[in-house]
Amino acid sequence: MSNINGNVRELSPGQREELLRVLKARFEKNMDRHKDIKWAKVQAKLEANIEKSWSLNEMERTGGEPDVVGYDEKTDEYIFYDCSAESPKGRRSICYDREALESRKENRPESNVIDMAVTMGIELLTEEQYRELQKLGSFDMKTSSWVKTPVNIRKLGGAIFGDRRYDTVFVYHNGAESYYAARGFRGSLRV
Incomplete structure (x- = not known):
């Protein structure tokens, strides 16, 4: 997958694995942000939409500390926001x-x-x-x-x-x- 500049927007399997580890640890540390949401379902969704991993990694790389803040039942999507204490x-x-x-x-x-x-x-x-x-x-x-x-x-x-x-x-x-x-x-x- 490429962005508008033609740059590849894909993470290696190792990068995806590390990102999932970081996201899971943050998810478990901040359960009050996403009551009633199970990590296993979020992870399955991330693994089925690997193109979104690149964007999440960019959020992480620039200091945003993305975390799940909600679930949209109509679209069957988990919603991530930058949750860093200060602006990224x-x-x-x-x-x-x-x-x-x-x-x-x-x-x-x-x-x-x-x-x-x-x-x-x-x-x-x-x-x-x-x-x-x-x-x-x-x-x-x-x-x-x-x-x-x-x-x-x-x-x-x-x-x-x-x-x-x-x-x-x-x-x-x-x-x-x-x-x-x-x-x-x-x-x-x-x-």
């Missing part, structure tokens, strides 16, 4: 999208959220999903994470992000071209 380290210091990146005359970041998520094969968390994640624990206590921005806000040059401060989840705005060392993004993947 390998996805920080990036602006919101390509338009924002190209609008910067100098000091351009290396990438942008939207292109990076597409390349990884994941979806950017929406504001609703970000708030759901925050019900499972305390995330982004020192960092912040870009979230999927409504078209009307983006058309006006803005983008939104979330964080947790003072035991409260805040969603706020910034210019889409801005980027900070403490702001990344969190994604989701359905398997």
Whole structure:
């Protein structure tokens, strides 16, 4: 399987085995995130959809610590979110999208959220999903994470992000071209 750049998006059997080991250990350590879900069923689904392993591995490689947060009965899919305590380290210091990146005359970041998520094969968390994640624990206590921005806000040059401060989840705005060392993004993947 190849991505849009023609790069191979497949893990070796050893890499898949290591990823499954890491995901299983995290799953068992954080049972409160996925009550009533059995690891054996998640693993069977992962083994039947090995192309999704590459995306999960990218989530892991960039510091997202993906974990199962739900199951969609209608589509028969398990839902993974990035569950790292802080915004994933390998996805920080990036602006919101390509338009924002190209609008910067100098000091351009290396990438942008939207292109990076597409390349990884994941979806950017929406504001609703970000708030759901925050019900499972305390995330982004020192960092912040870009979230999927409504078209009307983006058309006006803005983008939104979330964080947790003072035991409260805040969603706020910034210019889409801005980027900070403490702001990344969190994604989701359905398997």
